[in-house]
Amino acid sequence: MTTLLDEHPRLGGEPVLRELSIPSSTYYRWRQAETEPCKRHRQDAELTSRSVRSTTSPAESTAHLACTPS
Incomplete structure (x- = not known):
């Protein structure tokens, strides 16, 4: 909804909402939630990033350390 009103400001927010x-x-x-997420959404984002990091396999997490033969 916010995108619609941002892309078409000539429509006017109040009439569309009504x-x-x-x-x-x-x-x-x-x-407001777009710029200031609530505490629950911030916690969810943190837990998601932790989950992604913990599910990365050791081979994936150390792949950048592999030496290439010269």
């Missing part, structure tokens, strides 16, 4: 029965407070909360 037509879609979306409270303006919900729209502004979505906008």
